Amino acid sequence: MCQRNEHSGQALSDEIVREVVFRVQRYSPGQDRPVTREYRVPVTRGMTVLDGLHYIRDNLDATLSYRFSCRMGVCGSCGMYINSFPRLACQTQILELNSDLVDVRPMPNYPVVKDLVPDLSQLFAKHREVQPFIIRNEQELEHPTAEFLQKPEELLRYLQFTYCIKCGLCLTACPTVATDPRYLGPQALAQSYRYCADTRDAGAEGRLRIAAGRDGVWRCHLAGACSEACPKGVDPALGIQLLKRLAVLRALSLKKPHSPAPVAGKRTGVERRPGIPQPPPPTVESR
Ligand code: SF4
Ligand code: FES
Known part of the structure; x- marks a missing residue:
């Protein structure tokens, strides 16, 4: 039997396959330094790190702050430092991290507004x-x-x-x-x-x-x-x-006086990285 995550709308199996510890960096304005808090989160198949944060906020600690919007890797809101790598929380499957510990911090190189919310x-x-x-x-x-x-x-x-x-x-x-x-x-x-x-x-x-x-x-x-x-x-x-x-x-x-400003030449080598969909077919006739 499947249920839908109320935030992501994703179909989730309700079978708990693992329990992981979310170690989350917390910070509020006025604090001298950030602190870390740990939360035990039951994980079902298909759960993302963003789903895990929703679970914490809904069931364990309503004061946790983080950014998200589209939940599908489109809006760019949910960037975080997850297990020491910059990732989108909504695109990061907890089970694919292959770890019992999910370490979540705000993105380095940005000031922190609160908890996992960076100032962009x-x-x-x-x-x-x-x-x-x-x-x-x-x-x-x-x-x-x-x-x-x-x-x-x-x-x-x-x-x-x-x-x-x-x-x-x-x-x-x-x-x-x-x-x-x-x-x-x-x-x-x-x-x-x-x-x-x-x-x-x-x-x-x-x-x-x-x-x-x-x-x-x-x-x-x-x-x-x-x-x-x-x-x-x-x-x-x-x-x-x-x-x-x-x-x-x-x-x-x-x-050289009177020479035109440079334009990007034909040799640009801008092939996309593997695994990325190719562009759609052209919508205008080339002349
Ligand atoms: S990592 Fe940088 S280049 Fe890539 S989508 Fe995000 S802002 Fe754009
Ligand atoms: S919530 Fe939009 S990219 Fe993750």
């Missing part, structure tokens, strides 16, 4: 700083002369970076962010590349100025931890390397 203001501020939108000249916007068509192969230059859900787990994993809070970080820089590589965009010049600045791409030491952590199969480390290439081309073009 810096993530969103950095995201805004790279102008994450298509920029066209005003005349074209006001008096468009044609549709902005894009060929499927042009879409593939940046498609994987559009899968970012802004969960911020890549910043949690990044050793440079840990030591330099001003560094723009993998999420924002990968998004900067995403828009620079879009053939409909005319804003690469401004974005590359920011990306090549003190807090930009040259702070990245290519640890690759961001790409390991990304739950959506995005490869932000690759985006940063491609952005470095554009920044160099821009610097060279500035030395």
